[in-house]
Amino acid sequence: MSSIEMVSSLSEVYLDNNATTPVLxxxxxxxxxxxxxxxxxxxxxxxxxxxxxxxxxxxxxxxxxxxxxxxxxxxxxxxxxxxxxxxxxxxxxxxxxxxxxxxxxxxxxxxxxxxxxxxxxxxxxxxxxxxxxxxxxxxxxxxxxxxxxxxxxxxxxxxxxxxxxxxxxxxxxxxxxxxxxxxxxxxxxxxxxxxxxxxxxxxxxxxxxxxxxxxxxxxxxxxxxxxxxxxxxxxxxxxxxxxxxxxxxxxxxxxxxxxxxxxxxxxxxxxxKSNGSAFYDEATLWQYRQQLLDALRTVFPSLVLNSDKPYIVPTTINFSVPGFYSKDIMDLFDAAGIRVSSGSACSSKVPTSFVLDAMGLEDWRSQGAIRLSFGPAMTTQECEQACQRIRKLADVVCKHCLVLTDATPTLELHAQGLIQLKHEALCSYIIICADTRQAVVIDPVLPLASRIANIVLGQGLELVAVIDTHQHQDHQSARCALLMLAGLVEQKNKVDELGWPLQQNTLVAGNYRLEKLNTPGHTPEAISILLYKEQQLEAAFVGDVILPGGIGRTDLEGGSMVALADSIRLLAKQLGPDCLLLSSHDYGQGFFTTFSQACAEQPLLAELLQELPMEHWQAELRAQAIKLQQVSTYYCGLVEVSYADATDVILPENLSAFLQQEPNTKVIDVREPHEQSAGALSLYLPNDVEILELPLSKLADALINHTLQQQQRLLLVCRSGNRSLVACKVLSRMGFKQVYNLKGGTALLS
Structure with a gap:
């Protein structure tokens, strides 16, 4: 059976005609x-x-x-x-x-x-x-x-x-x-x-x-x-x-x-032609535009148009949604078989729209712009099909709390345990106990504040605490903004400057216990947070003390090389070699690390933990500081990582043979939950293939809960093959030996 024969019918709704059109x-x-x-x-x-x-x-x-x-x-x-x-x-x-x-x-x-x-x-x-x-x-x-x-x-x-x-x-x-x-x-x-x-x-x-x-x-x-x-x-x-x-x-x-x-x-x-043409008149095209716009607004009620009558041709809808980046909506629509773009196809890798920037529109509109374009030969049937497919996404965005509604909140599969959310190099974390419906947020950043608030409110969670690991010098904490979005008023006399409750060293959220550990060095007030689940130490949120592939810088105000060294040694003793270390920055797409992995990648760290003299350590940190001071972009640490690649890359045409060769291969869908709901991976694979839905935001949680085993043969899949390749590299670093990536992802299977 070829990979093409595997695919169930998920008809494509093509709404990117300004990029190119099908041939009539x-x-x-x-x-x-x-x-x-x-x-x-x-x-x-x-x-x-x-x-x-x-x-x-x-x-x-x-x-x-x-x-x-x-x-x-x-x-x-x-x-x-x-x-x-x-x-x-x-x-x-x-x-x-x-x-x-x-x-x-x-x-x-x-x-x-x-x-x-x-x-x-x-x-x-x-x-x-x-x-x-x-x-x-x-x-x-x-x-x-x-x-x-x-x-x-x-x-x-x-x-x-x-x-x-x-x-x-x-x-x-x-x-x-x-x-x-x-x-x-x-x-x-x-x-x-x-x-x-x-x-x-x-x-x-x-x-x-x-x-x-x-x-x-x-x-x-x-x-x-x-x-x-x-x-x-x-x-x-x-x-x-x-x-x-x-x-x-x-x-x-x-x-x-x-x-x-x-x-x-x-x-x-x-x-x-004056009659019977494949092309429709302007009045019909305006009608199509309104129908599509009405459908979009059922999914995104707060949608904002970036261009509108009387300044436009009818076949283009350019819009943004507060709280969404272009990629979020692109991934959602693509999973549902709806093809739109984030602007010009020739600038698809640019995070902002230079066109909207030139118009002077706000950054969030430029960063979140979506272009939906249809052609003058679109039929009434095609328009209705497109509207129907778009409207179906309303349930998806509601289920995953992308947009809040009055629907009764339910704790869907992925909205529990540890969630790692990322915006560029910034990391935020949510810990959710499914039993008590309580949550703790760690290192919230402003670009993710609305997303985090939607999860908390949409799932009806009790927000136990919002905590920073340190005062971030490269970005503003979203702690106060998040509390406001969640409808809570921070009681400043009951928490310290990082949001940790005064005169407490332990926080409890259902099955999870969090312990504070003072770890200065990067900044004087920095803490690490140890995460226990049912009395078992599972992970530690270490701020910028240690980064995936790097060590935090100490040349900032209040920074101290001696204090950082003491903090790292303290963490190593408390945590052991294989405990997951979760940082507030991830510059190299490493997601997380462990002391054993960090020492293998950074001999300097291994020297420190061997209690060798500090002279070499301090000289290296000074050299790191000089490099960081010379770059135009602010970094909280110098990261130099060479990842292991996936064991192999599987071409779509070889997928059938690959799966038949080892029937016990576990297929991992690393797309985000809303993409998985919008378009199931099972549409593209044989019925007997075991599929585990494991978004990148839950990768750390999967290792904590031993959902994945190092001896398993894993095939990772996403929409384009890019995110699954990142996940392959991360798992390879963590000791997984049989990790494969489907080249081109579902895009080449559809």
């Missing part, structure tokens, strides 16, 4: 016909070539009609990026030939432009040695370019680049008003308009404008990738970007991509 069936059929029947070279003079040439020119004529370009050139390209390069090179060469070079010459682009525009401007400005000054045109909170800025800078500009519609927000610019401003201030400036997101979504009448260049891309409108076209106004300078056989009247050499052009022909024909 008529376009795919046209491309296939061109490849198999009308495969001639348009440059050939025989009948087969003549037919191909006719197809090419008919498509060119249709393009003219659709964009309202009765004059000028239509040049077929490989896509928008090539069109952008050609436009910029042409304009800059013309400027250089006219002597318009140097720092006083301006190249202007909208600050929310696709990265292809500013990066191309920078590249060719340098390569062609124009050496102009490149400036971003500011936008307002609605994403509209600043007309006053343009009015001031246009006199010095040789090129200005704007968008018809933005790929992240759907914000459209008023091209008529822009043209009036641009040509009244500088009639000779070269003007490029990125029209990639415009065709099929807004009316274009390029013949009645003075736009010099307008690139278009096929794969954004149901054609295959690798085909597009560029409009060039009559009289605008043009320099062929690709020279050779003289195709496209010498404007773009190279044999034309006739299958792609045939697909464009089919798309253009559908757009040109």
């Amino acid at each position: 069936p008529v376009a795919a059929a046209a491309a296939m016909h061109a490849m198999q029947s009308s495969f001639g070279n348009p440059s050939s003079s025989h009948a087969t070539g003549i037919k191909a040439k006719a197809e090419l020119e008919v498509t060119r004529s249709l393009a003219r009609k659709l964009i309202g370009a009765s004059s000028g050139d239509i040049v077929f390209t490989s896509g928008a990026t090539e069109g952008i390069q050609t436009s910029i090179v042409s304009a800059l060469l013309a400027a250089r030939s006219n002597g318009k070079v140097g720092a006083d010459t301006l190249l202007l682009y909208g600050s929310t432009e696709h990265k292809a525009v500013p990066e191309s401007l920078k590249h060719w400005n340098q390569v062609l040695q124009v050496n102009a000054t490149i400036q971003a045109i500011p936008v307002d909170k609605n994403g509209i370019v600043d007309y006053d800025f343009l009015r001031k800078t246009l006199p010095q500009a040789v090129m200005v680049c704007t968008m018809a519609a933005n790929n992240e927000t759907g914000v459209k610019q008023d091209l008529v008003a822009l043209e009036t401003l641009i040509r009244s201030v500088n009639p000779d400036v070269y003007w490029m308009v990125d029209c990639v997101q415009a065709l099929g979504k807004m009316t274009l009448d390029i013949a009645n404008t003075s736009i010099d260049y307008a690139p278009f891309s096929g794969h954004k409108l149901y054609a295959p990738k690798g085909i597009g076209f560029l409009y060039v106004r009559d009289g605008a300078p043009y320099q062929p970007f690709i020279a050779g056989g003289g195709q496209e009247s010498g404007l773009r050499s190279g044999t034309e991509n006739l299958p792609g052009i045939a697909a464009l022909h089919a798309i253009f024909s559908e757009l040109a």
